[in-house]
Amino acid sequence: xxxSPKNSAPSVATFADHEVITPPNKLRKALAPATDPKDDxxxxxxxxxxxxxxxxxxxxxxxxxxxxxxxxxMKRIGFTEQTYGExxxxxxxxxxxxxxxxxxxxxGAAESLWRLLEHTPxxxxxxxxxxxxxxxxxxxxxxxxxxxDIAGVAETLTRRLREVTDEFLRLENRDRPDYLExxxxxxxxxxxx
Amino acid sequence: MVRINFNRLRFLVIDDNAHMRRILRTLxxxxxxxxxxxxxxxxxxxxxxxxxxxxxxxxxxxxxxxDGLELAQMIRQPGANSNPYVxxxxxxxxxxxxxxxxxxxAGITEFLAKPISAKALYERVLNVVANPRPFxxxxxxxxxxxxxxxxxxxxxxxxxxxxxTDVIRQQPLLDKVVS
Numbered sequence: 001x002x003x004s005p006k007n008s009a010p011s012v013a014t015f016a017d018h019e020v021i022t023p024p025n026k027l028r029k030a031l032a033p034a035t036d037p038k039d040d041x042x043x044x045x046x047x048x049x050x051x052x053x054x055x056x057x058x059x060x061x062x063x064x065x066x067x068x069x070x071x072x073x074m075k076r077i078g079f080t081e082q083t084y085g086e087x088x089x090x091x092x093x094x095x096x097x098x099x100x101x102x103x104x105x106x107x108g109a110a111e112s113l114w115r116l117l118e119h120t121p122x123x124x125x126x127x128x129x130x131x132x133x134x135x136x137x138x139x140x141x142x143x144x145x146x147x148x149d150i151a152g153v154a155e156t157l158t159r160r161l162r163e164v165t166d167e168f169l170r171l172e173n174r175d176r177p178d179y180l181e182x183x184x185x186x187x188x189x190x191x192x193x
Numbered sequence: 194m195v196r197i198n199f200n201r202l203r204f205l206v207i208d209d210n211a212h213m214r215r216i217l218r219t220l221x222x223x224x225x226x227x228x229x230x231x232x233x234x235x236x237x238x239x240x241x242x243x244x245x246x247x248x249x250x251x252x253x254x255x256x257x258x259x260d261g262l263e264l265a266q267m268i269r270q271p272g273a274n275s276n277p278y279v280x281x282x283x284x285x286x287x288x289x290x291x292x293x294x295x296x297x298x299a300g301i302t303e304f305l306a307k308p309i310s311a312k313a314l315y316e317r318v319l320n321v322v323a324n325p326r327p328f329x330x331x332x333x334x335x336x337x338x339x340x341x342x343x344x345x346x347x348x349x350x351x352x353x354x355x356x357x358t359d360v361i362r363q364q365p366l367l368d369k370v371v372s
Contacts, residue, residue, distance in 0.1 A: 010278070010328075018353050020338075021328040023278040027248055030201040030322050034194035041199060045223030045311040052219050059212045085257065092255050093210045096286030099308035100216065111286075182291045 108158035199225035207238035300336025
């Protein structure tokens with residue numbers, strides 16, 4: 001049955017400098033009492049994800065190839081909006097997917113590259129060597145992911161990349177101390193895990 | 194106890210990464226959702242939003258053409274589309290304060306930091322369904338009420354003028370369904 005007009009309009013309370021608008025909750029339709037104790041949507045979703053996980057290694061290798069292709073394009077053409085965007089999105093995606101795909105050790109190196117690209121005000125000043133070191137580290141960590149000591153190796157690599165990157169970012173952002181403070185502040189939101 | 198009937202919800206997933214879209218689709222189907230629409234960039238996402246009228250939008254932040262933040266701002270434009278109140282859950286690998294605040298100020302309803310887990314996604318969806326927040330409209334903002342809690346120790350300025358400066362509390366739907 002269609003809602004009557006008076007139920008579909010939001011209620012509005014008006015104040016001196018703002019309004020509080022309460023729209024009708026159309027999603028209420030999706031709430032229901034739990035009657036079947038065996039119904040476990042969370043378990044179903046986790047099982048489905050576990051089944052999909054057999055593809056994750058191939059996906060991570062594909063992401064690494066994408067990162068490498070972006071690096072090569074940048075070397076050929078130089079820093080443009082397009083080459084920058086490709087490299088940025090490639091390392092951003094690896095950072096976001098690393099843990100889910102079973103490659104937690106690589107997220108630090110990917111994040112360090114992302115920080116370098118995100119927080120350097122003039123992208124043409126980023127040394128190619130620093131980009132190469134990051135990309136090579138990401139590929140090496142992914143390649144060697146099965147090693148029992150990979151976490152320690154990756155941590156050492158990432159720490160060094162981060163030190164060099166932080167030093168570079170401090171230098172490049174020395175004229176904007178507020179921005180510097182914000183990029184070195186601790187993260188706010190907890191992880192989704 | 195209460196549950197979500199995911200088969201009564203229509204989702205729109207906007208992410209330029211095909212792998213991430215597949216993961217989200219897998220999780221949502223696992224929850225029981227039947228309608229999951231996808232878009233691979235902000236522009237296609239806006240078109241899909243207008244066409245499919247989803248109940249909930251899941252969007253990545255970093256995307257080509259225009260990003261998740263710009264998409265949220267466009268959806269939240271009062272009068273620009275049929276449902277500026279749609280819950281928008283932003284997925285992002287970045288949790289720096291500056292970014293979270295930017296997302297909040299763009300009108301995002303919930304923020305979900307990667308790595309994504311079934312549990313965290315489920316909880317965000319449950320929150321937007323069972324605990325909807327009212328919307329606030331000012332000269333510079335239109336979106337979900339950015340105040341979740343009352344802080345009795347807050348001593349700073351009160352930026353909202355004209356009374357009723359408390360958090361607007363609504364009875365969560367979980368309580369209404371159980372009672």
